[in-house]
Amino acid sequence: MSIIDTIRTANHNLFRNKLRTFLTILAIFIGSFTIILNSAINSGVNNFIDDQIDMIGGKDYIVITKAGAMNSMGGAMMNMGAGTPIEYDENAQAVSFTKNDLAKFESIDGIDASSIDRQDSGTSYTYITSEKTSKKYQGNGLGIMPAGDFTIPMIVGDIPDPETKENLIALESGYPKALGYDKDEDIIGETVTLGIKDEVTGKVKEFKAKVIGVQAPGVVAFNGAAGTKQLVKEVKDEVEKYYPEAKRNTYYAITARFDNSKYTESEIKQILEDNGFEGMTVSDMSGMIHVFFDAMSVILNIFGGIALIAASIGIINTLFMSVEERTREIGLNKALGMSNGRIFAEFSIEAISLGFWGSAVGIILSMIIGNIVNNLTHQPGGILEALPTFNLFNFTIGNILTVMFIVMFIAFLAGTAPAWKAAHKNPIDALRYE
Amino acid sequence: MNTVIEVKNLTKTYGKKANAFTALKNVSLNIYKGESVAIIGKSGSGKSTLMHSLALLDKPTAGTIKIDGVDSTKLKGKALNQLRNKSFGFVFQQFFMNPSDSVLENVTLPLKIAGIRRKKRHQLASDALKTVELTEREKFKANDLSGGQKQRVCIARAIVNNPKILFADEPTGNLDSTTGDKIIKLLFDLNKDKGVTLIIVTHDEDLAKLCDRQIRISDGTIAEETKTKKGKK
Structure with missing residues (x-):
């Protein structure tokens, strides 16, 4: 048969x-x-x-701040999933890395010095606002970064091509609504204003940027608005001009890869703590x-x-x-x-x-x-x-x-x-x- | 004459020890190529057991059965299945058909088991149905046929693989005499025209007389063996 x-x-x-x-x-x-x-x-x-983990980097990825800084940053990070930007508070201050801190950090065993990515305080704009609202909002986490470094899922529109010679920006989710646009797609093509405050004189310089996209929200994202290199440079130049000497070349946070074959996540965190830093791994963000x-x-x-x-x-x-x-x-x-x-x-x-x-x-x-x-x-x-x-x-x-x-x-x-x-x-x- | 089945001292016992029942005792007989043999006896005499043993459906407790000179105990697995499939044909009193399948499907069963392709087996089954004059009933459900028609389908199924030996167990037992006569004619035509060796188990003396030879079984032994004189059929 x-x-x-x-x-x-x-x-x-x-x-x-x-x-x-x-x-x-x-x-x-x-x-x-x-x-x-x-x-x-x-x-x-x-x-x-x-x-979400891909967006951050991977299992050997760690975000480091000075001890005590995590809370203020954590607040912004937790905030992301909810999608409501925090209103700009004039008294808010970040605890930054200095060059000395960085040198100390580079010498820590288990940290891959070549992978260190300094998140310049310089690219943090002070506030963001639009024509549709009188309110001003803080930038999340890292403020504005050049697009292209991260994989970013988008809700609507595109990620700016970093090489474009224009001030283009892809905002994080939640911002369109806060800035007075009911729907995410309404903000596409609109112009937003980024403000940078000279902390010494109190003077404010504003930049215009065209919104071409809105990023998808995430529960573990550690991100900022994505902009063209030109926009990032303009913001940074301006920030450096206004910043007091002492604050120049300081860093808001450092991201680095650690040797995860040598140290477990909790071990590397302990080492960092002993050196006066705070570390946050991918597992911290997604593990639970x-x-x-x-x-x-x-x-x-x-x-x-x-x-x-x-x-x-x-x-x-x-x-x-x-x-x-x-x-x-x-x-x-x-x-x-x-x-x-x-x-x-x-x-x-x-x-x-x-x-x-x-x-x-x-x-x-x-x-x-x-x-x-x-x-x-x-x-x-x-x-x-x-x-x-x-x-x-x-x-x-x-x-x-x-x-x-x-x-x-x-x-x-x-x-x-x-x-x-x-x-x-x-x-x-x-x-x-x- | 060629011997197709050679039985020596066949004994078959059912059950064990105290409950043992001996259905066949020391039976020896030969079946020759192309002849028609009737195995007759009352119910319980052991005639069905004898037929099942001859057809290698049941294993003897003692004694030997040779098919075409080959000892049946040496036939196992594939060889035994091949023999049953290619050399034997069965016609049963109870028909054993798949009532929900078509007449044609029922007839193709042995060919399907043999692994013959669909087209070929439908052709062969049609031919077999032509022999039993049921061509126009091919597409009918087996259940929708009369008793006589069912038995003819069974004969078609039994001959579709061109068997050498056809076993018929009470082929007319469930039929009225007119229909029975038709079936008997069909079986003997196959015997004469195609040289198929015919082994009929029956308690019907008239049917038995039509065969070349009668083997009468009583209490598990051969009580009498008679031959029909030529030309007297």
């Missing part, structure tokens, strides 16, 4: 008792539906977190979120697994009944020369088909529901309205195929006992069967 005939016959037999087959598939569907949905949500969340979702995922997978175990008992039962009912047919097939192997294969394929249909229906339905939920969460008022690039459910081909394969394999295992029984039936059983 050819393979194709075996598969065709198995599928034909499967749908002889339609109701029973349907009920068994239903049971498998419930299990695979749970697991698919769960793996999609896990993948969606982890994707999002990884996206990963841990939470992974734990949730395990629990949900256990539920899915239990459902699948129940479903496989259903498969065993269905196939045993089928073997009993088809005793005569099996006997006849054997009398006509069908091998044990083929009979085993036929029943195994029936089991695998049950797994296939159950998981296929589970996948299709979970994808439909997942996409509906994804859309709903991004609607105005939805829980993820503020995070348009974050899809709660992320269905990947890899996930889908893995779940399908696992379900079909479980179905095969469940089918082995009935298939074995069928294969080893005595042909004369059929001939005597009344």
Whole structure:
């Protein structure tokens, strides 16, 4: 008997008792539906977190400030996810690195000196405002950086080409609204004003910049507005001109890579603390979120697994009944020369088909529901309205195929006992069967 | 004459120890190529067990069965399946058909098991159905046929693989006499025209007399062996 005939016959037999087959598939569907949905949500969340980590740099990436500075910065960072810029406060002051601090930092064992990226205080503008509002707002974190250094997901518009000889800027999410634009797309093409204050004289110099994009918000982002090199330079030059001598060439924060094969994250943080610095690793920013979702995922997978175990008992039962009912047919097939192997294969394929249909229906339905939920969460008022690039459910081909394969394999295992029984039936059983 | 089946001291016991029941005791017989043999006896006499043993569907407790000179105990797995599939044909009293499948599908079963391609096996099955004069019923569900038609489908299924030996277990048992006569004619035509060795298990004396030879089984042993005189059929 050819393979194709075996598969065709198995599928034909499967749908002889339609109701029973349907009920068994239903049971498998419930299990695979749970697991698919769960793996999609896990993948969606982890994707999002990884996206955010890519924005920062990677696992060996560390953000260093002078001890005590993290709180003020942390406030700005935490603020990002919520998407509301902090109003400009004249008394706010950052604790900066000096050149001496930098030299000390470079000599710390485990820090890759060549990777040090100084976030110039100089590029921090003092406030940002627009024609639509009288309020002034602080720049987040690093103020303004040249575009091109980071991967930045955008909600609307583009990241400025750093080489463009124009003052172009991509704002962070939340700013358009604060600056008096109801929708993110409304600010595209509009001009915003960046103010820089001379801390000695109190004089203010303002720059105009054209907004060409709005960045997507993130929960762990450590970022600033992205601008063209020209804009960054103008701002920096102006800041340096106005800044007192002592504040020139100082740094707001330093980012660097550390040797993560030599030190664990907590070890390097301890070393930094001993030297009067504060470090913040990627895990600090994303770790808790990963841990939470992974734990949730395990629990949900256990539920899915239990459902699948129940479903496989259903498969065993269905196939045993089928073997009993088809005793005569099996006997006849054997009398006509069908091998044990083929009979085993036929029943195994029936089991695998049950797994296939159950998981296929589970996948299709979970994808439909997942996409509906994804859309709903991004609607105005939805829980993820503020995070348009974050899809709660992320269905990947890899996930889908893995779940399908696992379900079909479980179905095969469940089918082995009935298939074995069928294969080893005595042909004369059929001939005597009344 | 060529011996196709050679049975020596065949004993078959069912059950164990105290419950043991001996269905066949020391049966020896030969079946020759192209002949028609009736195995007759009352129910419970052991005639069905004998046929099952001859067809290698049941293993003897003692004794030997040789098919074309080959000891049956040496036939295992693939060789045994090939023999059943290619050399034997079966016609059963209870038909054993897949009621939901078409007549054609039922007839192709042995060919499907043999791994013959779909197109070819449909052709061969059509030919077999032509022999039993059921061409116009090809597409019918097996369940929608009358008893006689069902038995003809079974014969078509039994001959579709061009077997050397055709085993018929009470082929007319479920049929009225007119329909039964048709089936009998079909079987003997196959025997005469195609040289198929015919082994019929029956309790019907009239049917038995139509065969070249009658082997009467009683209490698990051969009680009598008779030959029909030529030209008397």
